[in-house]
Amino acid sequence: MLTYHAQLELRKYIARYxxxxxxxxxxxxxxxxxxxxxxxxxxxxxxxxxxxxxxxxEPGYNRVRFIFKEYGxxxxxxxxxxxxxxxxxxxxxKVKVVYVTPSHQFPLGxxxxxxxxxxxxxxxxxxxxxxxxxxxxxxFRYEGKPIPSLQSLDSNEKVIYMGTFAKSLIxxxxxxxxxxxxxxxxxxxxxxxxxxxxxxxxHQHTLKLFIETGQWSRHLNKVRNIYKKxxxxxLTAIRAHMDGKVKVMGSGAGLHxxxxxxxxxxxRELIDKARKxxxxxxxxxxxxxxxxxxxxxxxxxxxxxxxxxGINEGVQLLSKSWF
Amino acid sequence: MLTYHAQLELRKYIARYxxxxxxxxxxxxxxxxxxxxxxxxxxxxxxxxxxxxxxxxEPGYNRVRFIFKEYGxxxxxxxxxxxxxxxxxxxxxKVKVVYVTPSHQFPLGxxxxxxxxxxxxxxxxxxxxxxxxxxxxxxFRYEGKPIPSLQSLDSNEKVIYMGTFAKSLIxxxxxxxxxxxxxxxxxxxxxxxxxxxxxxxxHQHTLKLFIETGQWSRHLNKVRNIYKKxxxxxLTAIRAHMDGKVKVMGSGAGLHxxxxxxxxxxxRELIDKARKxxxxxxxxxxxxxxxxxxxxxxxxxxxxxxxxxGINEGVQLLSKSWF
Numbered sequence: 001m002l003t004y005h006a007q008l009e010l011r012k013y014i015a016r017y018x019x020x021x022x023x024x025x026x027x028x029x030x031x032x033x034x035x036x037x038x039x040x041x042x043x044x045x046x047x048x049x050x051x052x053x054x055x056x057x058e059p060g061y062n063r064v065r066f067i068f069k070e071y072g073x074x075x076x077x078x079x080x081x082x083x084x085x086x087x088x089x090x091x092x093x094k095v096k097v098v099y100v101t102p103s104h105q106f107p108l109g110x111x112x113x114x115x116x117x118x119x120x121x122x123x124x125x126x127x128x129x130x131x132x133x134x135x136x137x138x139x140f141r142y143e144g145k146p147i148p149s150l151q152s153l154d155s156n157e158k159v160i161y162m163g164t165f166a167k168s169l170i171x172x173x174x175x176x177x178x179x180x181x182x183x184x185x186x187x188x189x190x191x192x193x194x195x196x197x198x199x200x201x202x203h204q205h206t207l208k209l210f211i212e213t214g215q216w217s218r219h220l221n222k223v224r225n226i227y228k229k230x231x232x233x234x235l236t237a238i239r240a241h242m243d244g245k246v247k248v249m250g251s252g253a254g255l256h257x258x259x260x261x262x263x264x265x266x267x268r269e270l271i272d273k274a275r276k277x278x279x280x281x282x283x284x285x286x287x288x289x290x291x292x293x294x295x296x297x298x299x300x301x302x303x304x305x306x307x308x309x310g311i312n313e314g315v316q317l318l319s320k321s322w323f
Numbered sequence: 324m325l326t327y328h329a330q331l332e333l334r335k336y337i338a339r340y341x342x343x344x345x346x347x348x349x350x351x352x353x354x355x356x357x358x359x360x361x362x363x364x365x366x367x368x369x370x371x372x373x374x375x376x377x378x379x380x381e382p383g384y385n386r387v388r389f390i391f392k393e394y395g396x397x398x399x400x401x402x403x404x405x406x407x408x409x410x411x412x413x414x415x416x417k418v419k420v421v422y423v424t425p426s427h428q429f430p431l432g433x434x435x436x437x438x439x440x441x442x443x444x445x446x447x448x449x450x451x452x453x454x455x456x457x458x459x460x461x462x463f464r465y466e467g468k469p470i471p472s473l474q475s476l477d478s479n480e481k482v483i484y485m486g487t488f489a490k491s492l493i494x495x496x497x498x499x500x501x502x503x504x505x506x507x508x509x510x511x512x513x514x515x516x517x518x519x520x521x522x523x524x525x526h527q528h529t530l531k532l533f534i535e536t537g538q539w540s541r542h543l544n545k546v547r548n549i550y551k552k553x554x555x556x557x558l559t560a561i562r563a564h565m566d567g568k569v570k571v572m573g574s575g576a577g578l579h580x581x582x583x584x585x586x587x588x589x590x591r592e593l594i595d596k597a598r599k600x601x602x603x604x605x606x607x608x609x610x611x612x613x614x615x616x617x618x619x620x621x622x623x624x625x626x627x628x629x630x631x632x633g634i635n636e637g638v639q640l641l642s643k644s645w646f
Contacts, residue, residue, distance in 0.1 A: 173523055173525065
């Protein structure tokens with residue numbers, strides 16, 4: 001029979017996985033499982049405190065910005081530089097809680113180097129602020145050594161670590177998690193005692209068995225290899241069909257890259273022309289709080305759902321539609 | 324491949340089922356699927372409007388009261404009489420949105436007669452208020468003819484109908500739904516465009532197939548029969564072992580009854596003594612906003628998880644512990 005234990009047990013396996021893969025140190029009790037990142041962040045808003053200023057990367061994940069605003073927070077966009085969120089700007093803001101995606105910035109794709117991570121942790125220590133570290137696609141890194149998570153580098157319990165099985169396993173499970181520092185865990189337990197949890201226990205139990213029997217780590221190795229091949233096929237195809245005509249950004253990790261075609265088309269034109277050739281690409285302007293005017297706008301390109309031939313064909317069609 | 328269509332399709336089947344079983348008239352677009360009743364009610368709070376007075380049955384479902392308070396609403400307990408919520412009291416309150424469980428009041432178990440339903444609908448029409456009709460266990464009615472749902476009786480689009488697969492199928496799916504009147508649907512679509520849905524699509528797809536192939540209605544007939552037998556076994560056992568010593572309330576529908584043992588024990592004593600005999604029974608005082616002083620408190624007894632022998636044995640043990 002499936003009881004509440006299914007959830008507890010899954011948490012134990014997630015804790016072990018996070019320690020081994022990302023150096024995240026936590027007990028299973030610190031892990032909160034919920035139906036998606038938005039749902040977890042809505043909980044977090046209630047326990048971190050109302051009427052604080054929340055910082056979000058500019059550009060950043062729009063669905064997160066939406067949730068912060070929805071839960072009555074003041075949201076401040078913080079500019080990025082080539083290393084991710086700009087801590088100087090952060091210091092000049094009144095931000096108390098900052099949301100970042102250091103493993104593979106969403107959407108621009110840069111990986112935050114360790115120096116910037118330490119700077120960010122120092123900011124939290126000095127200001128008493130919190131860092132929300134969303135490691136949404138940290139499983140997929142194709143070049144270089146992985147950089148330790150912010151949570152593992154911080155010794156002041158200022159980092160809330162978030163992860164999901166949406167990218168690494170299957171989006172339709174609706175299973176994400178966050179790791180709360182102990183102070184916030186106390187608040188959580190006070191506040192959410194009347195809440196029923198939101199994730200299918202059947203799925204939790206299945207996932208627990210999947211991890212327990214070693215299939216999860218085999219799955220990860222397998223898909224990491226597959227996505228790496230697809231990622232490389234994408235870069236090869238871009239070099240073959242659009243060399244010199246586009247700038248590629250955010251490669252080396254994750255399941256998408258950005259393209260900046262040098263053809264002076266607007267974002268709308270780029271998307272529409274691609275669609276006419278049957279290729280779906282996505283705008284980047286939606287991820288800005290204040291979309292900048294760009295002579296050459298960027299376009300988001302996902303590659304996880306196509307095979308290598310499909311990727312090559314898709315890039316050829318894009319080239320045809322844009323140049 | 325599982326796409327967004329899985330959700331759309333499931334909604335079509337739910338709409339058909341609700342029409343056939345409860346006379347609920349709606350298009351599939353009016354059906355919102357979410358990870359539990361609490362989650363759906365939190366959405367509803369955002370679109371019905373803030374700072375309204377919400378009415379809830381006294382006693383009523385505590386997890387619902389909790390959510391209304393959590394989302395910043397003023398919550399007013401409305402007394403019940405033998406027909407359910409007292410509409411005279413409701414009229415004297417400033418309530419704009421009232422939450423009711425007419426098929427089987429939770430926890431007291433009365434079924435709201437049609438006259439009261441019409442009175443309630445009239446209240447909504449006169450005051451411009453909304454009725455949330457939570458039909459959480461309407462599938463299980465063992466005596467008499469089912470009474471039409473409030474949603475089917477109302478012609479002013481003032482009823483938000485809610486249901487769940489937690490009682491009728493399996494709680495661990497975390498799959499509930501609500502049917503929005505068209506005016507609220509417009510608000511919903513405006514407000515929640517940035518939200519990702521919260522229910523496993525795998526489960527949605529499985530459930531769609533389950534309904535489509537006729538297994539859902541076979542399942543319902545089967546479990547209705549099983550629960551009816553258990554329900555009758557419970558009442559028989561109570562007559563056999565505690566005749567004249569307890570008052571039974573809320574029988575005839577649902578998956579629980581209330582017992583009022585005439586032994587002048589406190590609620591705590593009743594629960595503790597039962598537990599010592601290995602029988603789990605539940606307090607009713609938790610469902611009150613203001614628990615009344617009762618010389619003979621009521622105890623909630625679930626019977627769905629036991630077989631008929633277990634039920635008989637359990638009642639014997641209860642009798643032993645209480646008398």
